[in-house]
Amino acid sequence: MSGNGHTKTATLRIERFNPDVDEKPAFEELQVELVPGKTVLDALLEIKEEQDGSLTFRRSCRHGICGSCTMNINGINMLACESTLTDHVNEEGLVMVRPLASVPVIKDLVTDRSSFWEQYQLIKPWLTSPEDVPEKEFLISPEEVNSLSNAERCINCGACYSACPVISIDKGFVGPHAMLKAFLRVSDSRDSNHDVHMTDIETLWDCTTCYMCATQCPKDLEPGQVAGTLRSLLVEEGKVPRTLGVALTSTFRNKNPFEMMHADRLAWAEGLPLQDGLAEPVDALYFVCCLACYDPRAQKIAQAMVSSMEAAGVNLGTLGSEEVCCGSEMQRIGEMGLFEMMVEELTESINKPQTQQVVTTSPHCFDVFSNHYPDLNLNAEHYTQYVARLIADGQLAFKGEINKRVTYHDPCYLGIQNNVFDEPRTILQSIPGVELVEMERSRKQSLCCGGGGGRMWFEGHASGAHLSHERVREAVSTGAQILATACPFCLNMLDDAIKTLALDDQIEVKDIMELVVEAI
Numbered sequence: 001m002s003g004n005g006h007t008k009t010a011t012l013r014i015e016r017f018n019p020d021v022d023e024k025p026a027f028e029e030l031q032v033e034l035v036p037g038k039t040v041l042d043a044l045l046e047i048k049e050e051q052d053g054s055l056t057f058r059r060s061c062r063h064g065i066c067g068s069c070t071m072n073i074n075g076i077n078m079l080a081c082e083s084t085l086t087d088h089v090n091e092e093g094l095v096m097v098r099p100l101a102s103v104p105v106i107k108d109l110v111t112d113r114s115s116f117w118e119q120y121q122l123i124k125p126w127l128t129s130p131e132d133v134p135e136k137e138f139l140i141s142p143e144e145v146n147s148l149s150n151a152e153r154c155i156n157c158g159a160c161y162s163a164c165p166v167i168s169i170d171k172g173f174v175g176p177h178a179m180l181k182a183f184l185r186v187s188d189s190r191d192s193n194h195d196v197h198m199t200d201i202e203t204l205w206d207c208t209t210c211y212m213c214a215t216q217c218p219k220d221l222e223p224g225q226v227a228g229t230l231r232s233l234l235v236e237e238g239k240v241p242r243t244l245g246v247a248l249t250s251t252f253r254n255k256n257p258f259e260m261m262h263a264d265r266l267a268w269a270e271g272l273p274l275q276d277g278l279a280e281p282v283d284a285l286y287f288v289c290c291l292a293c294y295d296p297r298a299q300k301i302a303q304a305m306v307s308s309m310e311a312a313g314v315n316l317g318t319l320g321s322e323e324v325c326c327g328s329e330m331q332r333i334g335e336m337g338l339f340e341m342m343v344e345e346l347t348e349s350i351n352k353p354q355t356q357q358v359v360t361t362s363p364h365c366f367d368v369f370s371n372h373y374p375d376l377n378l379n380a381e382h383y384t385q386y387v388a389r390l391i392a393d394g395q396l397a398f399k400g401e402i403n404k405r406v407t408y409h410d411p412c413y414l415g416i417q418n419n420v421f422d423e424p425r426t427i428l429q430s431i432p433g434v435e436l437v438e439m440e441r442s443r444k445q446s447l448c449c450g451g452g453g454g455r456m457w458f459e460g461h462a463s464g465a466h467l468s469h470e471r472v473r474e475a476v477s478t479g480a481q482i483l484a485t486a487c488p489f490c491l492n493m494l495d496d497a498i499k500t501l502a503l504d505d506q507i508e509v510k511d512i513m514e515l516v517v518e519a520i
């Protein structure tokens with residue numbers, strides 16, 4: 001923080017833009033005194049009052065109630081009136097202030113939120129009273145209030161909407177704020193016509209359940225997480241997009257969503273040193289994942305995992321024919337009955353082996369085991385966590401080199417949803433020759449590849465726009481030759497995008513496990 005020893009100052013780097021006169025936005029740096037308790041909004045008001053009356057921004061309540069002061073502070077959407085300057089300045093005393101993304105700028109930090117309100121109207125957010133209105137007030141039980149997950153605390157600030165990757169490519173998507181409001185209405189016993197809130201929101205199938213919206217909600221709400229609940233209502237009525245219906249039926253019949261034979265689940269492992277985790281004690285139980293079992297591209301991750309663990313002296317076993325779909329995507333699609341069935345079946349199998357450790361290929365399996373399998377007796381880890389520890393313990397060492405520039409794409413189910421950001425990077429940095437560079441959007445601000453929440457089987461409503469394409473272009477702009485990731489879903493999406501964009505002469509996508517086996 002700059003200062004003369006007595007007075008500390010903060011520099012606000014503010015994105016200024018007046019579409020009536022400016023060709024493009026430009027940053028302006030303005031200083032204010034840095035004192036404890038001063039908020040970003042206080043600083044903006046001070047600048048407007050004392051330095052530049054033309055600086056334009058919205059505010060009203062100044063107490064986190066009205067939602068009008070939402071802006072992007074250091075890359076995250078926040079309420080300026082609740083963001084203390086001292087919490088956000090960097091070591092040089094700098095804080096970056098920008099308008100919300102994904103909505104047009106009217107002037108400086110003021111945006112046009114019309115699309116936000118149009119989407120909100122789609123769910124008809126008002127209560128529909130029953131015909132037999134009680135004489136006095138409507139009473140709802142404390143249990144019912146709890147089941148609303150605090151959704152009534154939403155202040156319509158737009159932070160989630162602006163952070164949503166699907167909104168960034170398709171303003172027709174219903175959006176997290178409207179999904180949350182629809183959830184509130186269909187969960188409310190005072191509302192007599194739940195259907196009315198659901199009729200115009202078929203785009204809710206476009207949600208990738210990345211949960212970026214939840215990470216940026218200033219009221220700690222979980223708008224993305226309600227997608228599964230809303231979808232479950234549609235599933236109950238059989239209103240499921242056809243391709244998702246096929247995946248659900250296949251999971252019920254074949255124990256995988258890809259219409260593949262269950263008997264072929266371990267065909268990828270033929271000849272590889274893999275133990276039967278149910279028959280003998282193993283160091284770790286390897287949960288492979290449907291995609292890594294059946295998709296030829298993703299099978300390479302599983303094969304690399306087995307070879308690498310052999311090199312590290314790890315005795316790895318699987319559940320064999322007892323491995324079935326973990327149900328993660330079924331839960332996100334909203335098929336709760338099927339999901340509960342998978343949880344029950346798989347919990348029984350996974351608890352059998354004599355090991356304390358289950359290691360997954362996919363962040364999706366890791367997430368669901370860690371957060372939605374209440375009776376699992378084992379410690380669940382994603383392979384990046386397990387492998388990073390083997391490297392730190394000296395059990396896994398690299399003899400080869402990969403002399404390439406590599407950038408890493410954070411899978412949402414691993415990073416945003418489970419805070420595993422460091423281990424994948426630690427592994428990459430341990431490989432001799434790798435030059436790791438970051439994309440503009442990384443870690444908590446990463447961009448979803450578009451493959452979660454059932455989107456692997458559902459094209460979505462956005463015409464021509466793909467998150468995976470945007471992500472690949474961003475990776476290419478770093479000059480990286482390898483786009484690394486740690487998820488079979490991301491691998492699949494990004495690989496397809498590279499081929500579609502004909503960028504395979506510039507960049508290739510690899511799972512971290514493939515790089516590990518290459519460098520051993």
Ligand code: SF4
Nearest residue numbers: 164207210211213224
């Ligand atoms: S979970 Fe992701 S895609 Fe779904 S509404 Fe939230 S930010 Fe948008």
Ligand code: SF4
Nearest residue numbers: 154155157158160217
């Ligand atoms: S859910 Fe949170 S981020 Fe979204 S509009 Fe409501 S308060 Fe704002």
Ligand code: FES
Nearest residue numbers: 062064067069081
């Ligand atoms: S001014 Fe009302 S929420 Fe910030």
